[in-house]
Amino acid sequence: MSIAMTLASTIEAFNYYNLRYLFIGLLYTLSVSVISIALSFVFGSIFGIIVYEKIPYFSRWVSIAVDIVRNLPLLLIIFFMYFALPNIGVHLSIFWASIAAFTFFESAMVSEIVRGGIMAVDKGQFEGARANGLTNAQTMFRIVLPQAYKKIVPPLVSQFISLVKDTSLATGIVLPELMYRGQIIYGQNSNYMIPVFIMLAIIYFVVNFGLSLISKRIEKNLA
Amino acid sequence: MIEILTKYFATFADGFLITLESSIIALIGSLVLGTLFAVLQLVPNKFVNRLAQAYVEIFRNIPLLVITLFFFAFVAPLVTHLGIAMDGFTAGTIGLTLYTSSFIAEVIRASINAIPKGQMEAGRTNGMTWWQTMRLIILPQAFKMSIPSLGNQFINLVKNSSVLAFVAGMDLMYQANNIAQSTFDSMGTYMVVALFYLVITLPLSYGMKYIEYRSNRGGNA
Amino acid sequence: MEKAKKKRFGIILTLLSMIFFFGSIALLAVFSANSQDTTDTLERVKNSHRMVWGVKADTKLFGLMNTKTGQIEGFDVDIAKAVTQQIADDLNITIDPVFTQVTSSTRIQLLKNGNIDAFAATATITPEREKIIDFSNSYFDAGQSLLVKKGSDIKSVADLNKKGKTVLGVVGSNSVVNIKKYAPKAKVLGLSDYAQAMTALRAGQGDALTTDNGILYGMATENKGYVVVGGTFTTEPYGLAFDNNQGPIVRAANKALKEITASGKYNKIVKKWFDGVPGINWEDLKR
Numbered sequence: 001m002s003i004a005m006t007l008a009s010t011i012e013a014f015n016y017y018n019l020r021y022l023f024i025g026l027l028y029t030l031s032v033s034v035i036s037i038a039l040s041f042v043f044g045s046i047f048g049i050i051v052y053e054k055i056p057y058f059s060r061w062v063s064i065a066v067d068i069v070r071n072l073p074l075l076l077i078i079f080f081m082y083f084a085l086p087n088i089g090v091h092l093s094i095f096w097a098s099i100a101a102f103t104f105f106e107s108a109m110v111s112e113i114v115r116g117g118i119m120a121v122d123k124g125q126f127e128g129a130r131a132n133g134l135t136n137a138q139t140m141f142r143i144v145l146p147q148a149y150k151k152i153v154p155p156l157v158s159q160f161i162s163l164v165k166d167t168s169l170a171t172g173i174v175l176p177e178l179m180y181r182g183q184i185i186y187g188q189n190s191n192y193m194i195p196v197f198i199m200l201a202i203i204y205f206v207v208n209f210g211l212s213l214i215s216k217r218i219e220k221n222l223a
Numbered sequence: 224m225i226e227i228l229t230k231y232f233a234t235f236a237d238g239f240l241i242t243l244e245s246s247i248i249a250l251i252g253s254l255v256l257g258t259l260f261a262v263l264q265l266v267p268n269k270f271v272n273r274l275a276q277a278y279v280e281i282f283r284n285i286p287l288l289v290i291t292l293f294f295f296a297f298v299a300p301l302v303t304h305l306g307i308a309m310d311g312f313t314a315g316t317i318g319l320t321l322y323t324s325s326f327i328a329e330v331i332r333a334s335i336n337a338i339p340k341g342q343m344e345a346g347r348t349n350g351m352t353w354w355q356t357m358r359l360i361i362l363p364q365a366f367k368m369s370i371p372s373l374g375n376q377f378i379n380l381v382k383n384s385s386v387l388a389f390v391a392g393m394d395l396m397y398q399a400n401n402i403a404q405s406t407f408d409s410m411g412t413y414m415v416v417a418l419f420y421l422v423i424t425l426p427l428s429y430g431m432k433y434i435e436y437r438s439n440r441g442g443n444a
Numbered sequence: 445m446e447k448a449k450k451k452r453f454g455i456i457l458t459l460l461s462m463i464f465f466f467g468s469i470a471l472l473a474v475f476s477a478n479s480q481d482t483t484d485t486l487e488r489v490k491n492s493h494r495m496v497w498g499v500k501a502d503t504k505l506f507g508l509m510n511t512k513t514g515q516i517e518g519f520d521v522d523i524a525k526a527v528t529q530q531i532a533d534d535l536n537i538t539i540d541p542v543f544t545q546v547t548s549s550t551r552i553q554l555l556k557n558g559n560i561d562a563f564a565a566t567a568t569i570t571p572e573r574e575k576i577i578d579f580s581n582s583y584f585d586a587g588q589s590l591l592v593k594k595g596s597d598i599k600s601v602a603d604l605n606k607k608g609k610t611v612l613g614v615v616g617s618n619s620v621v622n623i624k625k626y627a628p629k630a631k632v633l634g635l636s637d638y639a640q641a642m643t644a645l646r647a648g649q650g651d652a653l654t655t656d657n658g659i660l661y662g663m664a665t666e667n668k669g670y671v672v673v674g675g676t677f678t679t680e681p682y683g684l685a686f687d688n689n690q691g692p693i694v695r696a697a698n699k700a701l702k703e704i705t706a707s708g709k710y711n712k713i714v715k716k717w718f719d720g721v722p723g724i725n726w727e728d729l730k731r
Contacts, residue, residue, distance in 0.1 A: 021511035056454030058461070071378060071424035072417055073385035075396060080417075083409035086557040088469060093559060165286035172389070172636065174550055179288060184509045187502035187639030189666050190646050197293050201285050208284035296643045303648045310649065311633065389640075391633035391649075401634060404549060404616045407576055 006194070013192035014199065018185050025181035026203060032095070032177065033164045036102035037110075041156075043103065044110025049140065052115045069108035075169045077101045082173040098170040106163055113155045117148035150222055157215035161208045168204075178203060224411040231402050231415075238398035239419050245316045245394060246381045246423075252320035253380070254373075257327025262357060264332055275328075282325035287386050291318030295390040311390035323380050330372040334365035371438075374431035378424050395419055485561050485686055486693040494540045495531075497524045498554050498563030501545035502639040504662030505717055506566050509545070516543050519658075519717040520564040523583055526709055527564075527684065530700035531693075547637040549616035552577060555687055562686050562693070566659060568618040569683040578690050579683030580697040584729075586656035587676025588619050591645065591663060598652050600674035604630045612641045612650035619655045622678050642667065656680050661723045672723055705731045 051063045069077070081092065081101040092100055121144050129139040168179035182200045186193040228235070263275035282290065295314035302309055309317075338361055346356030366373075388396035399416040403409045489495045499520050500507035507518040525541050532539040544560055551563045555577055566586070569579045592598045604611055605627040613620035615634035623632055633650055635641040642663055645653040653660070660672045684697050704710045711730045718726035 017512040021509075021514070055457060056451040058454040058457040061458050061461070067425065067428060068421065071382070071428050072420055073382040073396065075385040075388065076399075076413060076417060076420065079400070079403075079409070080413045083403060083553050084413045085410075086553065087408070087410035090469075091557045091559070161284065165284075168286040168288045169386075171288070174545055174547055176545070179286065183637070183639045184502055185511060186643065187637075188508070188511075190642055193643055193646075194297055197289065197297065200289050201293070204286055204289065205281065205284045209280055212280075212284070292643075295649070296647045299647045299649060389636060391635055391644075397634075400549065400615055405621075407552070409553070 005191075009189070009191040010195040013185065013189075013195040021185065022178065022181055022199065022203070025176060025178040026207075028175065028177040029164065029167045029179075030207075032098050032102065032167050032170070032175070033160065036099050036106055037160050037163055039099070039103040040106035040110045043107035045114050045145075047107060047111035048114030048118065049145075051111065052118045066108045066111050069105060070112065072105075074101070074105050074166050075172060077105050078169055078173060094170075094173055094175050097173065098167070098175045101170075102163060102167070106159065109159055110156070113152050113159065114148065116155075117152035118144055120151050121147045153222065154215050154219050157211060157218070161211050164208055164211070165204060224414050227402065227406065227408060227411040228415045231398075234398050234402065235395065235415065235419055238393065238395035238416075239422075241312065241387075241393050242381065242384050242395045242420075243423065245312060245319065245384045245387060245392070246377070249316050249319035249323060249380055249384070250377055252316075253323035253327050253376075256320065256324035258331055258362070260324065260328040261331035261335060262362075264328070265335060265357075267353065279325045279328045282321050283329070287318055287322045287383055288389060290322055291315050291386050291390060294318055311387060311392040312394075315384070315387035315390050315392040315394075318386065319380060319384060322383070323376060326376055326379075327373065330369050330376065331365055334368040335361055337368060338364055371431050371435045374427060374434070378427050378431075381423050381427075382420065483558070484692060485690045486696060489531075489539060489561055489693065490535065490537065493538055494542050495528050495562065496542045496544060496560045497521075497528075498546035498551050498560040498565055499524065499543050500547070500565050500638075502547070502637050503566060503659050504666060505658055505721065506662070507545075507564075516545060519584070519713060520566065522713045522716065523710075524562075524564040524684070526704045526713065527697055527700045530703050531696045534696065534699065534703075547616070548614045549636060551685070552616070555685060558687075562684055562697075564682075564684050566656060566682060567685050568656075568680040570618055570621075573685075577688055578686045578694050580686070580694055581701060582681030582683055583701055584658070584682040586658050586680040586682060588622055588654060588678040588680055589657040589660055589672050589676050590674050591653040591655075591660040591670055592651065592673055593645075594669050594671050596651065596673075598673065601626045601654075601677050603674075604652060606630065609652075610650040612644050612653045613655060614638055614641050617655060618680065619678075623654050626677055638663070645670070658718075658724070661721050664723065665721060 047062055047066055051059050051066065053059060078098065078101040081104070082094065082097040085092065085097075125143055125147070126139055129143045130136075134142070167175075167177050170177060171180040171183065174180060178200060182196045186196045260275045260278055264272050264279070266272065291314055294309065294317050295311060299309040299314060342360055343353075343356055346360050347353070351359070384394055385396040387394040388400055391397060395416055399412050403412040406412065499516050499518070501509040501516050503518065505518055506520045507516050509515075510517050521543060524543070528539050528541040544554070546554055546560070546563055546565050548565075551565050551567065552573070554560050555563060564583075567573070567579075568586070569582060573579070590598065590601060590604070598604060598609075601623075603609075604623075607629050609627070609630040611623050611627060611630045611632050613623060613632060613634055614637060620632060620634055623630070630651075633644070635644055638655070638659065641653050641655075644650060646667070653663075657672060657676055664670050664672055684701075686693055686697070701710075714729045714731075715726055718724050718729055720726075
């Protein structure tokens with residue numbers, strides 16, 4: 001293929017309508033990522049605290065569950081949520097099945113991050129707070145967690161970045177996100193394939209690299 | 224679930240071996256590349272540093288699926304002219320290697336930075352070159368320090384190898400999709416395939432936790 | 445908290461969470477199993493005045509996403525529209541057709557999930573599929589064929605039946621099942637959809653792409669340098685698909701199909717999509 005032809009198909013591939021179509025895909029990617037990470041933050045914190053607290057039996061049980069989920073491929077969890085759950089009667093739309101899968105997986109990842117953050121908080125803080133008459137729960141929520149959350153901002157952001165990348169896996173269940181829409185566009189004409197790939201790579205890169213720069217700045221401010 | 228396991232055991236086993244093979248090749252490749260790009264980010268040459276940084280940032284911030292499809296669909300026909308056949312397995316494994324190498328580069332770079340600067344200076348004053356000091360003194364310590372993170376990267380690698388399913392790489396996930404499609408028992412199939420993945424990843428994960436625990440205890444004592 | 449108390453607390457929490465976890469799954473299963481048996485697709489469509497169809501979004505001529513309008517367009521889509529309209533007319537109500545994109549590997553699950561009421565997605569009526577879903581009468585007769593690069597040494601399916609040959613197809617499509625019978629020596633690679641399979645063929649990942657001739661002719665129009673060869677070696681009657689045991693809507697769809705054929709609407713749709721497509725004589729497809 002000559003360079004002129006490549007250029008022509010690049011321009012053709014990125015007509016206004018295709019760009020708009022891709023842009024809506026990006027919105028899907030981002031909204032699925034944001035909703036999932038917000039939910040995972042809540043669930044992940046709960047599981048992280050439970051595992052940290054070493055409640056007999058209960059913590060062990062939660063920790064095993066977290067380890068199992070963490071060690072499965074995300075793609076498997078996505079297929080499971082969408083294709084397998086209906087077998088036992090749970091029907092989710094593509095959008096919510098994706099969010100359920102990402103939340104399920106990311107909660108396990110986030111819980112490890114939260115647990116690590118709590119462990120990194122100085123032990124003396126616990127004792128000091130308790131000596132001042134605070135209960136266990138008060139110590140955890142007023143003293144320890146705020147500090148732990150500050151510490152875990154960088155790993156949380158990198159988890160979010162990997163989530164944004166991983167949403168591309170949901171193309172396997174036809175979530176109309178960025179990657180899927182890219183494929184639809186080069187489905188119109190295979191000459192569009194290379195330009196679309198480059199475009200996808202650029203969009204993902206800009207979003208994720210931007211996020212990592214923000215994270216670095218936050219890290220500096222907190223330090 | 225049991226019928227699926229017994230009836231399709233051979234197929235699952237084939238997929239399992241392919242997943243393992245791809246992961247191990249990609250692990251070795253990404254260790255080599257990752258170490259190389261970690262060191263290149265630190266050599267006393269600004270231009271080389273920048274290039275190495277660019278490599279790491281690019282492969283860290285683009286989805287593995289995009290990288291893999293790029294090799295499968297774009298690079299493969301280019302290299303077939305040179306007489307090299309690049310199938311889904313190869314394209315997927317290359318994608319995995321490049322993607323993981325960027326993470327490993329970050330891990331190793333962090334470990335190297337954690338080693339006191341005095342060591343490099345001491346090496347240099349003892350007449351060793353920069354490369355010699357790096358290779359003989361700094362890197363061995365950095366590797367030791369990186370073991371827990373590297374273990375996590377390997378677990379990620381095994382999980383991420385499921386991307387081969389998108390390019391007909393014959394791995395566990397690809398076989399699982401085929402079986403689920405032909406039996407219509409998605410539940411059973413995906414449960415079985417989950418077990419196969421856990422056989423690799425869970426022991427690794429607990430092994431890493433144990434190593435971490437031991438080194439933490441050793442450090443405090 | 446003292447030790448024994450903490451231990452008891454832990455055990456109770458564990459038991460409670462387990463009961464909650466397994467209980468909710470069991471409840472959901474029982475609840476939805478009951479609700480599913482009573483759902484009649486025709487009733488649901490009548491009550492909601494919408495009929496949700498699964499159609500392909502990456503298949504030229506049959507179902508292709510138009511990024512300009514955001515609508516999916518193609519033969520399957522128009523047939524689905526016409527059938528919906530006809531059913532509505534027969535019942536003297538209004539029904540709006542709604543379209544959702546599916547692929548060969550997701551369409552049956554979506555139907556079973558209840559996310560769609562029906563699909564018109566280049567699906568061949570096969571005995572295996574009829575065990576788990578219901579089909580209408582055939583609305584289009586396709587046949588499996590091969591797409592190869594111009595000048596390829598593959599002239600027919602027999603040329604593929606050799607060691608070292610690779611055939612590309614789509615996971616979940618009937619053509620992948622068939623090709624294993626017609627060319628058992630060839631290696632079969634299943635991609636996730638037709639866009640991927642075409643990409644793989646262009647990338648030289650296989651010697652031929654196999655699926656139904658109509659789909660292949662559509663691909664050939666967009667990809668100069670690729671040709672359909674060897675004629676058809678199977679017959680693939682396409683059916684509109686519904687969930688299992690949905691007699692009423694299947695009968696309604698069959699009646700509607702008959703009516704749109706009699707009124708000439710069917711032939712109009714055939715002409716709209718297949719007139720002028722190289723390799724297809726639309727007059728042969730008239731009913």
